[in-house]
Amino acid sequence: MRPAAPTAAIRQLAALAQHGDLSSYAHQIQRLGGCERPVRMEGHRLDVHAATGEIVREIADRDLPAGQLLIRCNNRRATRCAACAEIYRKDTFHLVTAGLSGGKGVAPSVAQHPRVFATFTAPSFGPVHNRPGGGRCRCGRLHPDDDSALGTPLDPDRYDYRAAVLWNAHAGALWGRFTTYLRQHLASRAGLTRSALRHCLKVSYAKVAEYQRRGAVHFHAVIRLDGPDGAEDSPPTWATTELLTDAIRSAARMAEAPGPVLDGHAYTFRFGEQLDIRPIRSADFAGTSELSSRAVAAYIAKYATKGAETAGTLDRPIRNPITDLIGSGVTDHARRMILTCWHLGALPELEDLRLRKWAHMLGFRGHFSTKSRAYSVTLGALRQERADHNEALARERAAEAGHPLPDPDTVLVLSHWVFAGTGLTTAERLLTHGTPSPANSTNDDTEGALSWTPDAMNS
Secondary structure (H helix, E strand, C coil), X not given: CCCCCCHHHHHHHHHHHHHCCHXXXXXXXXXXXXXXXXXXXXXXXXXXXXXXXXXXXXXXXXXXXXXXXXXXXCCCCCCCCHHHHHHHXXXXXXXXXXXXXXXXXXCHHHHHCCEEEEEECCCCCCCECCCHHHCCCCCCCCCCCXXXXXXXXXXXXXXXXXXXXXXXXXXXXXXXXXXXXXXXXXXXXHCXXXXXXXXXXEEEEEEEEEECCCCCEEEEEEEEEEECCECCCCCXXXXXXXXXXXXXXXXXXXXXXXXXXXXXXXXXXXXXXXXXXXECECCCCCCCCCCEHHHHHHHHHHHCCCCHXXXXXXXXXXXXXXXCCCCCXXXXXXXXXXHHHHHHCCCHHHXXXXXXXXXXXXXXXXXXXXXXXXXXXXXXXXXXXXXXHHHHHHHHHHHHCXXXXXXXXXXXXXXXXXXXXXXXXXHHHHHHCCCCCHHHCCCHHHCCCCCCCHHHCCC
């Protein structure tokens, strides 16, 4: 049952309904599309005709129904704002799909290029509670799927928390080393030099980072072979899915990222032994897997809106590890990783890793979703397309209402806005009740579910 609305908020809305324009107020709030933490701005904007100097439109915070300009937060984290995260998820879905099936400026012929879905895991830092093959853990118990013990160390005092944190901090660099090795191994298998390979083959990818229950980052990636000009260009006939799979395996085995030297121990980071590579099927591309382009795109997009909070930690930066962790619900395992980040972050030789800033991320400081330049359309292009569409709709409605907007090519925009806070008032939250949220809408973009579960590993 939904809790009763605060009396003050009801009075505010009643006063607006009686003496103000409640419909305009509701319209401003609902235009946020369900955003839970909008950015509040104060200031003004003037649209001035470039030739005559005439003010053709003026917008001031005092004239807005909410008394401030409200802007969507555009946070990608589902735990922070479900509505904005859903838009990010859909954009990521379309970005990945375009690189698999075409669309958004990418030719449909890209669906015939060799491509695989690969998962790269972290190495072992010590035995953890798990469900090997769905069976009993080495602790002797049969853990249910929702058991909070899954992923936690069998012996926390012997678990290598330092290596686990440093692995997360170097995971992005290790991925960069892997892509370099992959091109080298493709060239070797084709009997070419790396410089010669550039003239006949390009490697494109889109990847997302996901946290296992043990708090270690692993990567899911779509890796595709193109001709030298990218997605629009077919790769040579010798560039097959089998060749790509073989090169990925050998490159993942050899790739390593150098780490720091602490207490006389030189750290070097590599991927774990578990490596899953599956061909992606389509109507014109025969593979041995049941993975479809849409299933892979939906899987990657889902994890683009998640963070380390899935591993039992926080979804916001930590300023004081003592006060911020009290009553936070952080698991004991995540707490030890956070404190390890905090202690290591104080070492001058690890200053560049900024471990204290990324302690809530358990040391990982890379982007959650990334792609190579030639893979497909960019998120920026998708956002611009949506903004252009909304602008066209606004002009249409203004023209229908008899107040056509000025031509943007003849107008100078003079604006000054300052940050005034974030979030919704209690009254504004009442107005958002009943507003359709993208996070609650039915969406058939999540076709298929991948069964890859790296948390079943023995360490």
